[in-house]
Amino acid sequence: MEGVNENEKEEAQKRSDPPELGKWAEIQDTLKKSVIAVDDFPWRLPSPQSHSHQQQLTYVGGVDVSFSKEEPSMACGSLVVLDLHHDLRLVYQDYTCLTLDVPYVPGFLAFREVLMVDGNGLLHPRGFGLASHLGVLANIPTIGIGKNLHHIDGLTQSGVRKLLEAEENRANDVITLRGSSGFIWGAAMRSTQGSLKPVFVSIGHRVSLDTAIKIVNMTCKFRVPEPIRQADIRSREHLRKHHIGMLA
DNA sequence: GCGACAG
DNA sequence: ATCTTGTCGC
Numbered sequence: 294m295e296g297v298n299e300n301e302k303e304e305a306q307k308r309s310d311p312p313e314l315g316k317w318a319e320i321q322d323t324l325k326k327s328v329i330a331v332d333d334f335p336w337r338l339p340s341p342q343s344h345s346h347q348q349q350l351t352y353v354g355g356v357d358v359s360f361s362k363e364e365p366s367m368a369c370g371s372l373v374v375l376d377l378h379h380d381l382r383l384v385y386q387d388y389t390c391l392t393l394d395v396p397y398v399p400g401f402l403a404f405r406e407v408l409m410v411d412g413n414g415l416l417h418p419r420g421f422g423l424a425s426h427l428g429v430l431a432n433i434p435t436i437g438i439g440k441n442l443h444h445i446d447g448l449t450q451s452g453v454r455k456l457l458e459a460e461e462n463r464a465n466d467v468i469t470l471r472g473s474s475g476f477i478w479g480a481a482m483r484s485t486q487g488s489l490k491p492v493f494v495s496i497g498h499r500v501s502l503d504t505a506i507k508i509v510n511m512t513c514k515f516r517v518p519e520p521i522r523q524a525d526i527r528s529r530e531h532l533r534k535h536h537i538g539m540l541a
Numbered sequence: 542g543c544g545a546c547a548g
Numbered sequence: 549a550t551c552t553t554g555t556c557g558c
Contacts, residue, residue: 358548362550397549399546412547422547437547444545493547529550548549 310398317401318419325421327429328414333499334434338507339377351377352384353512355520356427357411359529366392369535371528373520377511381519388531399443403427411521413437414497416470416479418445428498435497436505437479438521442493446472453481457491467506470495480506484513492516 337347354374361367367390374385400418403426412423414437424437442450448470456468466483470493479495480502494509496502512518517525 358549360548360549365550368549397548399548402548417547439547441547443547449545 309396311396314398314401321401321403321419321421321426324426324429325419328421328425328496329499330415330496330501331499332501332504338504339511349378350508353377353508353520354385355410355518355522355524357521357524357528359525359532360393361532366394367532368393369528369532371524371531373523373527375512375520375523381512381514383523386527388528390532390535410435410497411438411524413439413443413479413493414495416445416493416495417443420478422495422497424495424497432498434499436500436508437493437495437497438509438518439493439495440490440517442481446474446476446478448472448478453491454489457481457483457489477502482506482509484509484516484518488516490516492518 335348336350337343337345339349343349352374354372356370356372358368358370360369369388369390372385372387373383375381376384402412402423403421410424410427414422414424414428414435416422416437416439417425422437422443424435427433428435442448442453444450453468453470456462457465462468468481468491470478470480472478479493481491481493484492492509494502494505496505500508509518512520515522
């Protein structure tokens with residue numbers, strides 16, 4: 294027991310973990326109880342033969358944060374909204390630049406990118422990543438998108454890539470991420486033809502994994518779904534412009 | 542015990 | 549996350 298604490302303390306120093314880390318984990322464990330992991334929204338997915346009177350899903354938003362290399366505490370958050378019915382056209386964009394001095398700690402993204410969704414939902418060491426955090430706090434449906442895999446419950450990037458390469462899965466573009474515990478954390482998808490590297494999709498809040506995968510499929514022109522790709526490109530561009538102006 | 546570890 | 553050059557392909 295004493296040895297465990299010592300090891301954790303050493304690890305914390307190696308990574309310069311902030312002292313509030315324990316509180317952060319408590320907050321996550323509290324908020325995660327509010328996650329809704331099934332479809333819980335008023336709209337229906339676009340479909341050629343749906344005679345439902347519900348409003349069709351039309352807009353998909355994406356959020357991201359970029360950082361300045363020379364001024365690491367300077368960040369730019371972006372929110373973009375794309376129109377599903379008009380070739381994913383950009384219909385809204387907003388940016389905010391601010392300084393952040395909270396360090397990045399694996400597993401605690403939500404505390405660094407507080408208001409802004411580019412990160413996992415349930416696919417997280419404690420089952421409560423940024424996408425879920427944002428979803429619960431804002432009480433909105435969210436989907437988690439990861440470009441890399443957080444190694445948890447026996448899941449590894451190389452292991453997942455092996456599965457995607459396997460003969461039996463050659464045709465499958467989506468692989469369920471079932472951990473050693475049996476829990477389904479999310480899915481790895483080959484979002485475009487011939488892309489070797491998958492994207493990782495997980496439930497954020499109020500959207501089932503099944504629906505999340507469908508929506509991701511609707512928004513993929515390239516490997517990274519358009520809302521996140523646009524948010525990423527534009528926040529970086531905005532930061533570059535604004536940053537030059539600040540130095541002068 | 543060591544290393545792996547979203548952005 | 550951010551830094552780089554060219555390069556391959558549609």
